[in-house]
Amino acid sequence: MIIVRNLTKQLTDGTEVLTRVSFQADKGELIAVVGGSGSGKTTLLKCIALREKWTEGQLIYEGKDLTTPKWTDQIRLRKEWAYLDEKPSMNKNLTALKTVLGGRFFHTSIWRKLTATVSTDEHILGMDFLEKVGLLDKAHEKVGKLSGGEQQRVAIARALAQGAKVIVADEPIKGLDPKSADRVMQDFKSLCQNTNLLAVCSMQNLDLAERFATRIWGLSRGKIVLDVPARRLTQYEKNLIFS
Template sequence: MIIVRNLSKTYPPDHQVLQRLSFQADEGELVALIGASGSGKTTLFRCLMLKEKWDDGQFIYDGRDITGIGIWDKLRLGKQWAYLEEKPQFNPKKSALKNVLGALLFKKSWWRFLTNTVSPDDHMEAMDYLDRVGLLDKAHEPIEKLSGGEKQRVALCRALIKGARVIYADEPVSGLDPEAASVILQDFQAICKKEKLLVFCSLHQVELAEKYGSRIWGLAGGKLVVDIAGRRLTQREKDMIF
């Protein structure tokens, strides 16, 4: 689904953040990305979402070379992926349901966009996604009353309902208690398998990457120093990353 060859990124004047990264990631995978602060995790996500220009490298998405595509193609492709922040941005006064429905603006026809029309089918689709992540009983709760873990699950629903095929989750369980973190990552696992999505998830906790990642990537000094199937890391591998 995604093939990258020799991705390099430098910030002026000469700070090389990513150095010749090459990898392949396929649908149905949960790629757990780990590395120390400043290792380049967020920059890698921004490059893959075409939010940052590369210095060098090739990007193939669904068999198409999109390395040098124009702005309109970028906007069109951008609808196929979603970025989940550590602290998702919502309208705090609106309900979980209305915040999820807001993501349908990406799929509406122009007249429904202008009139903000919500059909019964839209309503049922949003409720279905909330049900999938165990939040059906919180559908009408204002976002400001939800826990951090519940907000992340609403953010996941928004990504799914707008039709994202690739999800970039940047530290989605940071600050959550272990139980809430496990629920979020279990949701990611289930969605990857059922919907055949590709999820990239940056994590601080090695144990969570080992438990939930179908692939583990380790970044250090802007280089991909570990790329393995999900399992417990050896001490040597941990030393390479941290």
């Protein structure tokens, strides 16, 4: 689905943050990116999501070379790829349902955008996405009144409503209590299994990566030093990543 070859990212002062990173990521995978502070996790995710320019490298998506995407390709990627920050940007005064329906921007007619009206079908669709992340009962509550974990799940539902086939999430469970973190990761796992979603998440919690991911990337000094099916890592593997 996604092939990246020799992704390199340099800062303006010449510092190399990512060095010739290559991988293939496929539908249905939940990939956990783990590494110590300064390993390049956030930069890698932003580059994958095309939020930051690459210094060099090649990107292929569904068989098409998008290293230098045309404007039509950029519109397609904005529909099909979603990037979730550690703290999702949402209007805290909107309800969970209206927030999710905000992801339907590219699918809504100009008339409905101008009049801010929602069709019955769109309303039902929004409720369906909230149900997928276990928040159907919170549909009419304002986002500002939801817990951190619930807000993350609303952000996931909004990305699904957008039509995302790929979700790149930077530390989606950071700062959450254990129960909420488990629920967010379980949502990601279920969606990847049931909808062929590809999710790439940076994580500090190695235990959750081992439990919920299908694949683990270990990042150290801007390079993927470990790429294995998710399981309990050996001490040698942990040393590769965190030494």
